[in-house]
Amino acid sequence: MSVKVNRRKFLKMLGWGGAGTALAGCDMPTTVTLEEGKEEVVSYLMPEEYVIPGIGVWYASTCTQCEAGCGLHGRVREGRVLKLEGSPDSPINHGNTCMMGQSGVQSHYNPDRITAPMMRKGGNLQAISWEDAMAELSKRVGPSSGVDGKRVGMVTGTISGHQSVLVSELLGQLGSKNHYVHEQINTSVWRTVCRDMLGDETPKLNFDKARVVLSFGADFMGVWGSPVHNMGEYAKFRKGAERGTLVQIEPKMTMTGANADLWLPANPGTEGALALGIANFIIDRGWNLVDVPARIRGTLKQYDLVTVEKVTGIEAEKIKRIASLLSERSPSLVLAGASVENQENGYDSVAAIMLLNLIMGNVGNTIGATAKFAEASMQAKQGGTKDLLLLAKALSDKKLDVLLTYNTNPVFTAPDVLQVQAGLANVGFKVAFSMFPDETTLSADLVLPIHSGMEDWGTHVAAYQPEGAVMGFQQPLMEPIHKDTRGFGDIMLSLLKLRGSDFAKFDDYYSYIQTSLLNMPSSIVTSTGSKEETWNGILQNGIVKTKGTTTPLVPKLVDVRYKPAANNSEYPMHLVPSARLGMWDGRHANIPWIQEAPDQIAKVVWGSWAELHPKKAAELGVKNGDYVRVTSASGSVETQVYVHKGIHPDAIAVPVGQGHEEYGRYAKGRGVNPLKILNPIMEKRTGELATYATRVKVTSVHKTGRLVKMGGSEVQVGRKFVRTISSSVFQRTEKEV
Amino acid sequence: MSQVIQDKVIDEKLEWSRINADVIASMQSPRRAYWVALAVCIAMLFCAVAAEIYQYKYGMGSAGLNNPHMWDMYIATFVFWIGMSHAGTLLSAILHIIHAQWRKPIYRFAEAMTTFSLMTAGIFPMIHLGRVWNLYWVLPYVSDRGIWPNFRSPLVWDAFAISTYLSSSALFLFIGMIPDMAILRDHTTGWRKKFYGILCLGWRGDDRQWRNFRRTYMLLACFLIPLAISVHSIVSSDFAMSIMPGWHITTFPPYFVAGALYSGCAAIMTLFVALRYFFRMEEYMTLNIMEKTCKLTFAIAMVWTYLNLIEFAATWYGHNIYDKELLIDKATGPYAAVFWTMIFCGMVVPFTLCFQKLRRHMPSMLVVSILLNLGMYVERWMIVAPTLAMSHQPHQWDVLWGTVIQWAIVFGSFGWFGLLFLIFVKLFPCVSMYEVKELCFHLKHEIEEEEHEKQHAAKAKAGATAGGGASPAGNPGLEGA
């Protein structure tokens, strides 16, 4: 096959012989084999100068575990990738990784990967050959299929780079405008507010310049934005000449909250009021650094301390302290995250919060402009939950005949009331490009197994580009483990070729990327040296630095029409479908390391739990390990309780990620999925799904069990494991030396 | 009645031939209860063997052990059995040296108990090893690899101490049986005759043999006493040498020795009642002997209680916060029930031994002795488990109650011990015939002499009333000589 030959040609050039997964003269650890002639040794077919059996070689690539686009180095020994580390060259992660990046290898080597194309025959998915699969594709979406382009849809996760170009090309070729980009964990509302108030969707957050970070539910170390980058910046923020102070306001303690100097839960959904109250106090005292028009001032007047205390449940004294902190220790950085964004009033709350940045003069200081990747078609198409709602509507309205899914799992993430699973039945032909048998994939009619991030080519342009516009370059770290998987790009190319196009000249995705990267216009990259040198440089670094376009921020005050959410006596509690670094939106539930890694706060493993405040737990008469039923208007889930004080007494947090009905041996049938019981409430201004707005009631089901968590005692019992000193002492002993 | 007669532990009029006949008969036709006990023991052992096979195959996790609880009941049971072994040494060696005659009818089975409880104890370090097939690495043998065990480790000391103690106590048991073997050789037929013939090592009972025998026996007894004390001190150093709260205690060696003697005595009481019943030994294992055993047990119980309280006090007034916390946790935490069981059984129950009526009531003594044993078992458990459950590191605090596998093996060890013991008493005389004869002989003499003295005194008295004068038999003071 011609594809194969070209791949080989490349591999040879890279110096990475065709040993594949065979273990060349190596010692694969088994238990004890002392017998002579029991183990096999296989040599390389062709030797390569710097590949020595027994010595690992590091190759650069890009992480595909989330959308942040961190650079990776993968250790390859005897043709197997063993360990991933952050690439020090990457401006996004600076050599570091999070636990998801570390566990990329387990995604790649996952025992539950789909190894052959499958087609639905008589209700069941059955393995077929690639030839048959491609024939079927051609039959259903090819030129002779007579498919109506307008009735073709594609749903993906956040997508960027050349993959994005191919997807757009394909949909364009078919005449479809239905590209749904669904990402359960997103910052859509924040982005919209940034666009409206700052003129840039993804402004650069200079944690290192900030002396105070006031975060309203933004778990920026966990699942908000680019976590590894943010954590690196956070370290600078703490280690700077003056130690920065972090104040976190959120209904359930996230990892970021756990690191805060002051952690407070405002009544869920009232964070906007709190922000306005702080703004009002600041303006009242004349501490604001930027003038505020009288119009806005008038709105703010209603938010006096007494009212705000009543609405938010946060003591006036604390509000005053936060306000004075912002003024005394300017510049600051004020952020808003999931628990604020995903309320019915999310946009207005975030806008109120952004107002603080504007009046304290943070814009242009701690909030700066980022460079954008110059080629718009390759920029990240960032997903949200709005597209999920649109998809659900299109499905129920029977507007789609063909649906392609890639890198997202709407059947798992969509609330039950949206009836995505049922809606899929209305689609005549569903094609899933997938590595794993997840819920969406198994609802498809044709399943095309794709390469893992460690086997495939690709380019990734991160949405958040903190230090100049770069493109992450993803290259195979080893030969495909399974012989019947194919690259996503390769399949897209062959789909494009069905109708004949400019892409016909490329043998495979690799040659397309190579040609494209080597022929980037000089407006994007400054190329020095020969093409071969450039290409080798890309392979070596794993990133392509480009000339980004930067547009300065234009701060603009908008009217804040904040309205707190109404109370609900039938469902008194707020459901917090919390996400965490690691499990993300549930896509990593099939990775054993992630399942076994305890939640950062509750320390629970291998399952679901519900976090409750001791007050509420006492009211309900439950303790750790007891089961409760969490009921919303749209359904209910039953899970064990973990009681701690890091949660608002009126909130119950059920983590997202578990409760898979499919998705391989590690994920299937484990825990519950709180997303399923969400009410279909929309954030009013952006149309996103307000995932934090669902109200629930909690009842004890009088069943108990042992909560499987790490750690015996929850407190140090007088031991000196973690000691705490005040920052004034710290300032004296370490910063002034 | 005179003191001698009142305290006499056996009917001195027993004929020697009857002693032989009775003891030999006991080896031939015990009561049915014996067979029941044997069957129960075999069943228990069978459970343990099955559990151990499972554990061997799948790993120590099947015992429910986990990160804080690296040791649990296996080690507690090990210490328990080691402790029990001390009674035999106490009865036969210590009491032998101090010429306590009443030990004679019961020391044989106590010695057997020593050997068998050591054999039971010795199994536990093996059961508890993760890789038991490499057990021999603990022994200092000349290895091809040129490596040695770590002589600093108390576990290596254990290996030495236990094997030495086991071989010495087995030897002591065997030596003590030689004259009885000869009796059995002379009174049995068939394979038994051959069997005992080999074991009696050509005993003829001449003077030279008796003289050598006595010397050897005394020598071994003297050797065994310090050994017994050192063994349990070494076992205690498994704990005392560590850094853990509740283990790192200076008084552990005497405390362990006292506990050992205590549980040994309690076990003797149990077996006393059992054997007395099984083999119709009422004439040999008399209530007077039981009384003496009870008094001894009570004394040791008080020593143990004292040492235990001392330990608490030292912890309480000491400045080791971890120790103190642990003590409070023991008394109030998840193990509180077990802890108070130990206090009750170990410190309160022995006071029942103060009552003569109870002491002479065999069923009560069976219950009391079992309670004491239970107390001593949970004492060992209370040493091992709470320290691990609530040590320095609160993050790893955990309470463990064991799994079926662990319990099965622990129970099975009683079956194993019982089996060995029951086979022993069936195969060998559980009452030392020659020593009982000696006892009767001495007793008869003592009584005769006393009678004699009495008569003399009566005569003298009569003489005195009749008109006084010197004793016709001369100096009465010489008679005792």
Place this chain on the structure above:
Amino acid sequence: MSLKNILENFSYYRRDAEAGGHHEYEHRFAMAIDLDICTGCNACSTACYAENNLPVVGKERFEAGQAMHWLRVERYWDEIEGDYPEQGAKMIPMMCQQCGAATCEPVCPVAATYHTPDGLNAQVYNRCIGSRYCSNNCPFRVRYFNFWSYYEDSWPEPLRMQLNPDLSVRDKGVMEKCTFCIQRIRNAKDKSQREERPLVDGDIITACAQACPTDAIVFGDTMDPESRVSKAWAKHQIHRGPVTAKKQKADEEIRGYRVFDELNVDPSVMYLERVRDTEV
């Protein structure tokens, strides 16, 4: 070691523990972990799983307390009166502290755990007979025992291909623990030897320190006065050896401390106290 040897070198064998005691050290690897910037994100722990062939034990065995996380991130709550933990949670990555006066070492009956010339507590898996005394005697409880044959079901094919061939996969009945990534130390030493240069600070980086998104973990050799970790130890007035009066910190408010220092086990991991702005 003959008596003559002991007599001749008496003063040598009586060296101060800070100078290495009776050990002949080539290196003394150590860490400094800043708890102020440690976020508790668990990247280190996962990196450790990836690097050191740590088995995934599954829910039931995790529940039984038989997990094998050499490096665990412990989370403690403040003992507070109020309604909310306003200072967040306390996170501490806890791994083998590679004590200079390790309590695990003397108790192993077969010397499977011993002190290496690199200043580490070695655990020789193939020598271990599984008496588990070492773990019992570890105040930090950071030794993990293979209660089951985890390798049999932890890495179903093709997950097995990820296993690091630089170190053994452990079978049941064997104790194991953090090694400060001995295989990385070895590879770095081999590399420096190959390049005929001395080992310099930064050549060796453990998997946890490498992964840490905030670089809270600093790893290095305290015998090299120029290393980052030496400087951190010196700055925070933490010294090798047991805590004696002369080695007490001059300023109690300086952040460095070693966990359970009062037990005089001479841990090789220095933690820096968590800082909280108490004025907000």
Place this chain on the structure above:
Amino acid sequence: MKIVTLKQLVSMSLFALAVVLLPATSFAELPVPSHITPPVGEHVGEDVPQPIEFPHNRHVKDMKINCMYCHTYARRSKVAGIPPTSKCMGCHKMIATEKPRIQKLTEYWEKGESPRWKKVHDVPDYVHFTHEKHIKKFVFDADFPVEDVQQVCGLCHGEVREMTVAEKKKPLNMGFCQRCHEANGGPGDCWKCHK
């Protein structure tokens, strides 16, 4: 102290006997490099069938090919490495192409596969032996002539030049290693080999 087990004693004395009694039939022994105290121990290897019966004797004795010509990684890595098939083909495209073994090799080559050799000198997986260190110490650092390297290799691998397919001739157990380490000043730290 050198410790010799009974088994080794017997096998050594048998070996010595054989050397004494059968001088005519026995081949000239491989000289031991003077700077090395050789490890002591003998082993009777099993016959390990290989996919191709590679004649070491032909290559080593007759052709005088250096060990490290084919096992090229020995001086650079912990594993000596089986030579890549391309290396075999480098000569055997031209040489001895008519021989059945070579034809078999050519078959492999044309299929683009490497033969799946059976490992003969296997140590348990918890032993991390490294060729590199040994070659460095005994050959390069000792200025030992590289052309005689088989004398060094032979200490552990036996007289490969007399074998066709490799056979295990030395016990390669810990005692064997340990005695040599003691005699030649190798490291005594457990973690040097076990980790």
